[in-house]
Amino acid sequence: MVPTTAVILAAGLGTRIGGRPKGLLKVAGREILYRTMKLLSNEGVKRFVIVTNEHYVELYREFIEKHGFNAEFVTNPTPKRGNGYSLHLARGRVSGRFVLVMSDHVYSEAFVRGAVKGKGLIADRKPEWADVEEATKVKVENGKVTRIGKDLPRWDAVDTGFFVLEEDIFEVTSSLVMEKDSFELREVVERAKLKVTFVDGLPWIDVDTPEDVKRARRMLIKSAVKETGDGFISRHLNRKISTEMSILLIEYVSPNLMTVVTFLFGLLSALLNLWNPAVAGILYQLSSILDGMDGELARARLQTSRFGGYVDSLLDRYVDGAFLALLAYSTLSEPVWWLVALLALLGSVMVSYSTERFKAAYCKDAYRAVPTLRYLPGKRDERIFLTMILLLPGQVKALFALLAVLTNLRVALTLYLVKKNLPRI
Amino acid sequence: MVPTTAVILAAGLGTRIGGRPKGLLKVAGREILYRTMKLLSNEGVKRFVIVTNEHYVELYREFIEKHGFNAEFVTNPTPKRGNGYSLHLARGRVSGRFVLVMSDHVYSEAFVRGAVKGKGLIADRKPEWADVEEATKVKVENGKVTRIGKDLPRWDAVDTGFFVLEEDIFEVTSSLVMEKDSFELREVVERAKLKVTFVDGLPWIDVDTPEDVKRARRMLIKSAVKETGDGFISRHLNRKISTEMSILLIEYVSPNLMTVVTFLFGLLSALLNLWNPAVAGILYQLSSILDGMDGELARARLQTSRFGGYVDSLLDRYVDGAFLALLAYSTLSEPVWWLVALLALLGSVMVSYSTERFKAAYCKDAYRAVPTLRYLPGKRDERIFLTMILLLPGQVKALFALLAVLTNLRVALTLYLVKKNLPRI
Numbered sequence: 001m002v003p004t005t006a007v008i009l010a011a012g013l014g015t016r017i018g019g020r021p022k023g024l025l026k027v028a029g030r031e032i033l034y035r036t037m038k039l040l041s042n043e044g045v046k047r048f049v050i051v052t053n054e055h056y057v058e059l060y061r062e063f064i065e066k067h068g069f070n071a072e073f074v075t076n077p078t079p080k081r082g083n084g085y086s087l088h089l090a091r092g093r094v095s096g097r098f099v100l101v102m103s104d105h106v107y108s109e110a111f112v113r114g115a116v117k118g119k120g121l122i123a124d125r126k127p128e129w130a131d132v133e134e135a136t137k138v139k140v141e142n143g144k145v146t147r148i149g150k151d152l153p154r155w156d157a158v159d160t161g162f163f164v165l166e167e168d169i170f171e172v173t174s175s176l177v178m179e180k181d182s183f184e185l186r187e188v189v190e191r192a193k194l195k196v197t198f199v200d201g202l203p204w205i206d207v208d209t210p211e212d213v214k215r216a217r218r219m220l221i222k223s224a225v226k227e228t229g230d231g232f233i234s235r236h237l238n239r240k241i242s243t244e245m246s247i248l249l250i251e252y253v254s255p256n257l258m259t260v261v262t263f264l265f266g267l268l269s270a271l272l273n274l275w276n277p278a279v280a281g282i283l284y285q286l287s288s289i290l291d292g293m294d295g296e297l298a299r300a301r302l303q304t305s306r307f308g309g310y311v312d313s314l315l316d317r318y319v320d321g322a323f324l325a326l327l328a329y330s331t332l333s334e335p336v337w338w339l340v341a342l343l344a345l346l347g348s349v350m351v352s353y354s355t356e357r358f359k360a361a362y363c364k365d366a367y368r369a370v371p372t373l374r375y376l377p378g379k380r381d382e383r384i385f386l387t388m389i390l391l392l393p394g395q396v397k398a399l400f401a402l403l404a405v406l407t408n409l410r411v412a413l414t415l416y417l418v419k420k421n422l423p424r425i
Numbered sequence: 426m427v428p429t430t431a432v433i434l435a436a437g438l439g440t441r442i443g444g445r446p447k448g449l450l451k452v453a454g455r456e457i458l459y460r461t462m463k464l465l466s467n468e469g470v471k472r473f474v475i476v477t478n479e480h481y482v483e484l485y486r487e488f489i490e491k492h493g494f495n496a497e498f499v500t501n502p503t504p505k506r507g508n509g510y511s512l513h514l515a516r517g518r519v520s521g522r523f524v525l526v527m528s529d530h531v532y533s534e535a536f537v538r539g540a541v542k543g544k545g546l547i548a549d550r551k552p553e554w555a556d557v558e559e560a561t562k563v564k565v566e567n568g569k570v571t572r573i574g575k576d577l578p579r580w581d582a583v584d585t586g587f588f589v590l591e592e593d594i595f596e597v598t599s600s601l602v603m604e605k606d607s608f609e610l611r612e613v614v615e616r617a618k619l620k621v622t623f624v625d626g627l628p629w630i631d632v633d634t635p636e637d638v639k640r641a642r643r644m645l646i647k648s649a650v651k652e653t654g655d656g657f658i659s660r661h662l663n664r665k666i667s668t669e670m671s672i673l674l675i676e677y678v679s680p681n682l683m684t685v686v687t688f689l690f691g692l693l694s695a696l697l698n699l700w701n702p703a704v705a706g707i708l709y710q711l712s713s714i715l716d717g718m719d720g721e722l723a724r725a726r727l728q729t730s731r732f733g734g735y736v737d738s739l740l741d742r743y744v745d746g747a748f749l750a751l752l753a754y755s756t757l758s759e760p761v762w763w764l765v766a767l768l769a770l771l772g773s774v775m776v777s778y779s780t781e782r783f784k785a786a787y788c789k790d791a792y793r794a795v796p797t798l799r800y801l802p803g804k805r806d807e808r809i810f811l812t813m814i815l816l817l818p819g820q821v822k823a824l825f826a827l828l829a830v831l832t833n834l835r836v837a838l839t840l841y842l843v844k845k846n847l848p849r850i
Contacts (some may be wrong), residue, residue, distance in 0.1 A: 059526075307786070307843070307844065309786060311782060311787045313782050314778070314779060314836065316770075317775060317778060318771075318775075321767070321771040325764055325768065327762070327766075329764045331761075335757075336754075338757075338763050342746070342750040342767060344767070345767060345771060346742075346746040349775070349778065350774070352778075353739070353774065353777075353781070356781055356782045356785045357738050357739065357785075359784075359785035360781045361731040362731055363788045411739065419732065419734070422732060
């Protein structure tokens, strides 16, 4: 059902971004076109036809070879003849149904996943990120385009630059080529009375100016949020800060470097317990914010790796262990309270263990298989915030007691909820 | 390639086992036929044809309905006419290739997996469990049966009672039926000059007498050993004892009950630290032996469940945590040693966490994906044995120091080995 070929229009001369092909502009660590081609490949597209101009074809060829994409090129010797004409040049290179995309649009995974299932022009009635004034709008009636242009007085949706077309579109481009020297894609759309599929409110953006690049960066970080496993504090506080920092650092810092920095910062916060637990708690909370960043950077850069997640997970447990151990060492003296500290440490690790061991057993994410789990308190972000809050007034024993109870209770509830939901898993 | 139909010969009157159908005799908690049918289903067999006699057909029908197998029945009104005749009665009920099995043979999963890929008579040149004197033997030349019987002076292999036949076998049974009133399967085999496939040294046994039942029980427990995750102590000490206990208890104790008993026993050993760590250590080691039993019972009873493994895994961590916590509480007083105890506890949990988190990330068993991991010391059985050894002379601090170093070093090595083996995973 999903088309296996995609045509990419990349013949424009990119005059507003300094004469380089816009498709090869790096946004959040990846070329715009890399992102589009990778996401399309993930959805089942196996072959690409790139229509570009003579100046850029070598650059694009290098790019294709470097990443091993299955792509062929069509050179448009006269790009000024419009992108409708560029599409026409792809005739004979595709058969059946195919995807058509612009090379300078940045699409999120969620958008692409919805768009490839559509037909005709993919339009967005609730564009969140695109610059609506600059964008091409469409008027839609009975599921088809009636009017298309940048300056429509009344419009229904925005043209996302993503199309799912049939081979018969070339009949339209062929007749236009006989009538005119140059024509734009919108003329093809109008004459073809293309169908419209709406994909609303998902992240995508057209990149023309440096401001657009910044906006795209922001869009990619903000939209690549981890789906499950984020607790209350993460969603309402940590992510708001970590995403801003990720936006600032995305072009400079790799996810792996971020993991190491976060770990060292966490160890530092643990060591500070030997001097001042209140300050240690504040740094611990800061490390918790930082901890979100390696995942954000990885997801935005399409650089997620299972090994990265594996390492991050182990290091988090050691940071938590080190923090609680050094806090206890530095403040407790009675054996019974050491026992409580041991239970708090065990419980903190077991919260993570109980969800990871589920995944090891069932090969499914625990929060997806048993959605009620999402509402149990006690996730890492919440524990660390609680730690900071209680250490500010020096309530060490209360913290250990609370953690010892909260964490182990959560593990027991996890077991109970899994058991209860077994038939559905 | 694997046949999708199996014919089961169950028409014999079971005179040596008290007049009940041998196929419904329970061995290690399951009817012999349940085991055979379940294992065949796991290998792709979708339909069964059971040839039985008038006395037993209702009992077998109840059994089939209880377990939801897709089976039909053929009643042999004259079972004394031999099991060759029973086979003949299945004519017209199967087409193409099919499996033929005896209803009173107990097969292990490993045997069935190999046998279904064979052709003709499946024979064993190295029978480990079957009573060779009582068994039917075959002489094989050029890959075919030349002689078959119980009293062959010279023989090459033992008939396992498992066959993979083609529909043309019924031409042989048809001609025999015209010549004689009764005939055995071995006459069919001889006349057909059946091919032979050797499946050697894997567990299977023919059950005729109560002694055979005991031997089958032993076979099922001993052959259902956990593949990975067993350390040195487990393989060379614990399993030798736990399997004997499992053999004694298999008909009476469910795996879940065993898990609970093991857990309570482990907690008891932890509490004993408050009185006498040396005794606590001994009971801890005993609980480690018991801990193997729930898995042995489950595997032998074909009752393994991912939830059972999940619960067992969580409870093990809590027993280890409780043991170390109460040992520390009862014997340590200097903060630096409490710190060491915390690291020992963290490390003990992290050894398991590091392998389970791998499985959560890659959906593969860590010991299979990275075989070198099997040689790292520090698994639970080894840690517990070490604990007992060091607590006998009261070397508590040495124990905590050793655990703290050994476990966390192992985790670091695990990370290193996973990273090194990444391309192969």
